Amino acid sequence: MAMPEWLRRRRSKHENGEEAGTWTKCPKCQEVIYRKDLVENLSVCPRCHYHFRMHAFDRISLIVDNDFAEVGGDILPGDPLEWIDKKSYPQKLAADREKSQLTEGVICGFGTLAGFPIALGVMDFNFRGGTMGTVVGERITILLESARERRLPCIIFTASGGARMEEGMLALMQMAKITSAVTRFMEDGNLFVTVLTDPTTGGVSASFAFQSDVVVAEAKAMIGFAGRRVIEQTIRQKLPENFQTAEFLLEKGHVDMVVERAEMKPALARILDYSLGGHEVAS
Amino acid sequence: MNVIVEREKGLLELEKRIAELRTLNANQPVDLSAEIAALQGKYAQIQREVFGAMSPWQRVNMARHPSRPVAGDYLAALDRFDELHGDRHYRDDPAVIGGFAKLDGRRIMAVGQQRGRDTKENLRRNFGMVTPEGYRKVKRLVLLAVRLGLPVVTFVDTKGADPGIGSEERAQSEAIASCLYAFCSARVPIVATIVGEGGSGGALALAIADRVIMLEHSVYSVASPEGCAAILWGDAGKAEEAASRLKLTSEDLHAFGIIDEIVPEPLGGAHRDAAGLIAATLQRVAVALDGLRALTSSRLLEERYRKYRRIGAWQGRNRETLSAVR
Numbered sequence: 001m002a003m004p005e006w007l008r009r010r011r012s013k014h015e016n017g018e019e020a021g022t023w024t025k026c027p028k029c030q031e032v033i034y035r036k037d038l039v040e041n042l043s044v045c046p047r048c049h050y051h052f053r054m055h056a057f058d059r060i061s062l063i064v065d066n067d068f069a070e071v072g073g074d075i076l077p078g079d080p081l082e083w084i085d086k087k088s089y090p091q092k093l094a095a096d097r098e099k100s101q102l103t104e105g106v107i108c109g110f111g112t113l114a115g116f117p118i119a120l121g122v123m124d125f126n127f128r129g130g131t132m133g134t135v136v137g138e139r140i141t142i143l144l145e146s147a148r149e150r151r152l153p154c155i156i157f158t159a160s161g162g163a164r165m166e167e168g169m170l171a172l173m174q175m176a177k178i179t180s181a182v183t184r185f186m187e188d189g190n191l192f193v194t195v196l197t198d199p200t201t202g203g204v205s206a207s208f209a210f211q212s213d214v215v216v217a218e219a220k221a222m223i224g225f226a227g228r229r230v231i232e233q234t235i236r237q238k239l240p241e242n243f244q245t246a247e248f249l250l251e252k253g254h255v256d257m258v259v260e261r262a263e264m265k266p267a268l269a270r271i272l273d274y275s276l277g278g279h280e281v282a283s
Numbered sequence: 284m285n286v287i288v289e290r291e292k293g294l295l296e297l298e299k300r301i302a303e304l305r306t307l308n309a310n311q312p313v314d315l316s317a318e319i320a321a322l323q324g325k326y327a328q329i330q331r332e333v334f335g336a337m338s339p340w341q342r343v344n345m346a347r348h349p350s351r352p353v354a355g356d357y358l359a360a361l362d363r364f365d366e367l368h369g370d371r372h373y374r375d376d377p378a379v380i381g382g383f384a385k386l387d388g389r390r391i392m393a394v395g396q397q398r399g400r401d402t403k404e405n406l407r408r409n410f411g412m413v414t415p416e417g418y419r420k421v422k423r424l425v426l427l428a429v430r431l432g433l434p435v436v437t438f439v440d441t442k443g444a445d446p447g448i449g450s451e452e453r454a455q456s457e458a459i460a461s462c463l464y465a466f467c468s469a470r471v472p473i474v475a476t477i478v479g480e481g482g483s484g485g486a487l488a489l490a491i492a493d494r495v496i497m498l499e500h501s502v503y504s505v506a507s508p509e510g511c512a513a514i515l516w517g518d519a520g521k522a523e524e525a526a527s528r529l530k531l532t533s534e535d536l537h538a539f540g541i542i543d544e545i546v547p548e549p550l551g552g553a554h555r556d557a558a559g560l561i562a563a564t565l566q567r568v569a570v571a572l573d574g575l576r577a578l579t580s581s582r583l584l585e586e587r588y589r590k591y592r593r594i595g596a597w598q599g600r601n602r603e604t605l606s607a608v609r
Binding site for chain 1: 444446447448450451452453454455456457459460461463464467468483484487488491503504505506510511514515516525528529530531536539541587588591592594595596597598599
């Protein structure tokens, strides 16, 4: 399997295209960084180690060896509630498609990681804040179902503001739908790994993100159920700086490990190795 | 300020007047029955105007009505209820009550989200907002029910899961996620009833079920109208508009195939005849349980899987347009 053309194109846009020559500022330490240097450093600030939010295409390129076959890419959003607030839902979708070059908030498919065949899902905050609507639900469900059929480990990178309000209760129900698929996948003895990236909140963190066998958190990621603003409004005081960070969650015992972006692929490869097992259970 | 409570004030005044006139009529020779009939006619007319066709926002307020029956009222109406406490780790969450119960002789595990009936009780019960310990208690009771082969019956009524610092520190996400997992994989029938407000993931954690029943004026929503308005309009004052867009009424959700049946409420809301409404609701639960009893556990799980599997509204290029809309 070759790396699909769209993935190669997307990667080169950062590396050689119009974006490569520009400057960008680290939102945490205000360091001004040459875009090309930032990309070479895997979008991690060289000064403060802030992990910039990563585009799904770049993430896939970073994780798979050099192959990726997408599944569920033909599933596209409808407008079941005929939603309108300041803009209509179809207008918002069109704007996000343009801005992100994505068709929805998650890309799912099959590839290999350090030689291990895997099912891989990558959510992207650039599309509707990574919110989970019915397309995200359907694509992830298809991924888990086909991974179960093929008896492959499944890794999902999460980045989400929660359930997508523009799809109302149909969106909330995706928590139930994906959980159903997770139970079948896991009960068949398959390994499920989630990697929580910045930010992972709401209906995604309160469902499959924390249902996996191994919960990995990317360094510095913000992870929680309620958003920081909601909590501050409720308790009417400022929260400590490290509250809801990956490091805070590790200390509290909520995640198995915190991994820097540069170490992510080798760390996942080490976990995948154990999924091969050792002891043959007599049946 | 609850818009339903406000509108009820005029009706309560009229009710008092009618009662006064009746007493007067019985104790003196002047015949007031014409006046009484006129007032009763006016009362009925106002009642129809106020409650005949309620807007989604009025439904939200009805679902939050301080006199609306709470989960504990349904549990108290069962033949027997033996409460079990605590999550075995940290504490007993008063926002969830649950335990062994009997419904017309059927042995069940009953669980409900309990908001308070007054300010004092609301403070103790955290306004029905469940903390991680509450969800862990529910999960424990569901696993126990599975071991003993008891069907699970839930009563859902919460603004949402508790969003406090303590809940974050004690892994609210994981608690809800595990609860969802337990409901999806439970090899016993589950019947859920939305009796008040079904607020987001905090409500769903008790509402994955083979049969979902909803009271006519209950609401069930991806986010509170206030929260949705704050995020999408940048103005919490747009809650009424958000409520009208979110499709959170029982009729909307029935059309989407998200709930299975609706229990009609008396004109003026559940609290106008709480005992009758609770009896009717429990009757529906009993019928639903009997309908599920014949299924083997693998068939039950398969049908539950399919039920949630098909919920969505997307378009596929290489497949027919799929939709859960009935």
